[in-house]
Amino acid sequence: MDKNMDNNYIDKISNKEVIRQLIIFAMKHRRIMQKFLDETGVYQAQHRLLMEIFRNPDASQNDIARSMDVSAATIAVSLKKLEKGGYIKRETVEEDNRFNKITITEKGNKVVEQSKQIFDLVHQKVFEGFSEEEKRTLFTLLQKLNSNLDRMEAETK
Template sequence: MNNNYINEITNKEIIHLLISFAMKHRKIMQYYLEETGVYHAQHRLLMEISHTQNVSQKDIASSMGISAATIAVSLKKLEKGGYIKKEIDEGDNRLNQITITEKGKKVVEQSKQIFDSTDQKVFGGFTEEEKFTLFTLLQKLEANLIRMEDEIKYQKERT
């Protein structure tokens, strides 16, 4: 590779490319996942529920890092669509135990196939070594961002 070209790539161009990649990937995934009949926010929630049967709304919200009130609307839509069932906890009437239905399981299976197929296409032409190098570089970026988040958190605590 030409060293002049390497020296001309700016941090801003790299960040722009990462953001552009993330936006395109999200748009493509939304397009493919539309065929499941579940909207994006509901889809993420359904995938989370599929990992843990008989989970409470509070636990789902906690694991996803969002408020229980925020997911309540999506849960109602998923229940109305027949993808999940809510049952009142016998020990605490305020808690709902949420389980995935057969219809919901079919969507999760279909989604996994879409994820696998998309991953294959995204990484088409990459060698295992190139994927490892990319992974390593992205881990470094992630570590830098985590340090920045920690600095911000520390500064907020001091004020």
């Protein structure tokens, strides 16, 4: 395809096709990440929770549930599985028996470190061949899309 035909094709891409490409990208990214993260021995939901605990070491179970936009009961189930697997420890805080201090064990820290390496590798490969300017442009465009979705979400509440 010559350059003029290519530009004409691009001029005619529908909003639907752009969104379809975003969805395909997200699905492929998720599949690839899951394949790599399966090697850590932690299931997807547990992995996400472990990373959240790592990023917010002093957060309560309820804080974590809010930040992950899931119920406290869902977090409790996943915490039990992570604890049983030896990835975290939960200790009751003496001042408030309702509050558990959640800490990542050495085994959990190994998974976090392995995961960070996986994220870095996948992200590096995803952006192979991109210039800094292209990444900035993409970032700006995605921010605009997210801003539009934020407004739509607010309108539906």
